[in-house]
Amino acid sequence: MRRSISFTMFALVAGILSLLSPAASAATSATSATSASPATTPAPHGSFGVRLVDVPVSEEGNSRALRYIIDYLPTGSVIHRRILIANGEARTAHLTVYADAAYISDGLFIGYAGATPNELTRWVSVQHRAVTLAPGASVTDMITIRVPRGATRGEHYGVIWVQSAKIRARGPEFGVTEVNRVGIRLYLAVGRGGAPPTSFDITSITGRLTTVGQPVIVAHVNNTGGRAIDLSGSVRLTGGPGRTSAGPFPVQRIVTLAPGQSWNMTFAAPKSLPEGAWRATVTLKSGLTTATATTTIRFTTTVVAQAALSEMQLIWLALGGLVAVLLIAMGWYAWQHRRRQMPA
């Protein structure tokens, strides 16, 4: 009897200590194929534009491959990709075409200003580097990429720019000469054998309220593969108060990550979203690679410094205090008992 009571108490305390381990549930979903709907449109009036013409057949369903030159090549290989340059302006356009180095940082793919060389740009040759187009006309240009022996393994980044030529502004005051350019990104990986995998992990999903009371869902993503990814996606909320659901809400911006980089993808929900716990399902995709994760979130304001204790912490403290008081009481009674038992 006594043994069972003390064990019960032990079990009680131990049980209280082992609270809360929600089960994770994650499932990867199948992909959705995307395809470009063919539509031939000239560049809009007053503008100039560019697009990719040749895309590898193996990448037919990959929306990234339809707008960027993405490839995995062994050293010593050559590829040819045509691009189309169009003039939508009402006057003759003088455009220059050239390759530029690029880098991926802070979730963005950025080409350097000017024509900055890197290893990749030295492999690229442009057939027509200066193009003159009548109003409404377009022309095809050939981009050739020769990967030499001794090229560095890994993924290289660059851009093929089509640039409007500079016209110097004249004026007695502050003049700005605007150089405008549109480009096609290059994601060129070099290696032999199988291509490096494209993969990314969703490591956490949290909810928070901005200072103006807007609910924001944040999904942390790691690029765990060997290729850069351009992530887009959406979040769907279910199981809200009164079994409501909301969304899907799209990602606030598309994020480009080089291998090894991480980012917090954010999704904004309307301010009218009811408070409480929600089940958030985030689906992210880059090209044909997708990941879906689901977890429970709750929207409360982020507190930078822990000024006040949360409910949970108060409960813990109260329990700990109770146990301490119990022990002290037991110990006191035991001491009293011993005193009474001692022979006088």
Added chain:
Amino acid sequence: MGALELFTRGTKMGKSAFSILAVAAIGGLALVPAVASAGTAATARTAAPAGSAVLARSSDPGAGDPDTTVTFTVTSGELSMSAPVSANLGSGAPGTTINGNLGAVTVTDDRALLEASWTTVAASTDWTTGGATPAETIPATDVGYDPGSITTTGTISVTGTPITLSGTAAAVATATDGVGDNTASWNPALAVAVPAGAVGGAYTATLTQSVS
């Protein structure tokens, strides 16, 4: 009376029960700060335990034919932009800020893709006059570029970011979630903080806006 008996009887084997409970209680109390820091202020209960933390891994469909030498032809519209080739921002005295607009910049994405996206970045050279000595130079970092409000047509959502110009390109507008043909247009506002030591003259710079 019953409770007191419990305690007095219990003291016989009190040592073992007492020590078990003591350990449990101390453990419980010790965990309070640990739980306090783990279940923090940020509100959410993520499914992953601290440290190992992966909710989901991505997956691909089965790999297709990897041969990249066979290509097909894409027929669609272009990614295009229209922008003025020059702008005059006005004039101002040293120590003041000159505000002016570059003129409407429009990015049109006629590539008719699902999940179309593009990023526009801006970079600028320094503003110089005369011989471009330090007194005749206004660094690009004294100039702010604010895309302001962005109007769109078609299905696309664009976020504008005010930046401080420099020789390194920074994103001023990022577009996401585009479906079909769409356009985005904005008129960037430049704010030039003229240094107090700048000499008078006609300053010019080259500002590059790039969309990819």
